[in-house]
Amino acid sequence: MKKHYSITELTREFGVSTRTLRFYEDEGLLHPERRGRTRLYRAADRRLLQEILRGRRIGFTVAEIREIVHVYKEPPGEIGQLKLMMSRIDQKREDLRQKRRDIEETLAELDTAEEACLTRLVEIGVGT
Numbered sequence: 001m002k003k004h005y006s007i008t009e010l011t012r013e014f015g016v017s018t019r020t021l022r023f024y025e026d027e028g029l030l031h032p033e034r035r036g037r038t039r040l041y042r043a044a045d046r047r048l049l050q051e052i053l054r055g056r057r058i059g060f061t062v063a064e065i066r067e068i069v070h071v072y073k074e075p076p077g078e079i080g081q082l083k084l085m086m087s088r089i090d091q092k093r094e095d096l097r098q099k100r101r102d103i104e105e106t107l108a109e110l111d112t113a114e115e116a117c118l119t120r121l122v123e124i125g126v127g128t
Helices: 007-014 018-026 043-057 062-073 077-123
Strands: 004-006 033-035 038-042
Touching (some): 004 007, 007 043
Antiparallel strands (some): 033 038
């Protein structure tokens, strides 16, 4: 495994912009080495970026990701991080299930409203 990765290498590998990497750096999630104006990312930064992007894909906020990363670095370490991650996954899963129920209810209401409109159009003699 390489010792360092450039910002260009990581943007290409993960399909993100340099602005995204700088944003995660500004948020305190990534801490690349600096050599002049050049950012050099370690293998650990690369793995962390991979986890950050996974967290974003499944709907975690930057604050939630920061919390999970922080728990890893402090006691209880990885065990605490994994338990926190599982708890957050359960919360996200329930949020998504509730959203799905809300969408299904809204779709049913739209179907009812549409049917009422069609019925009324027939009643007043307007063809659809």
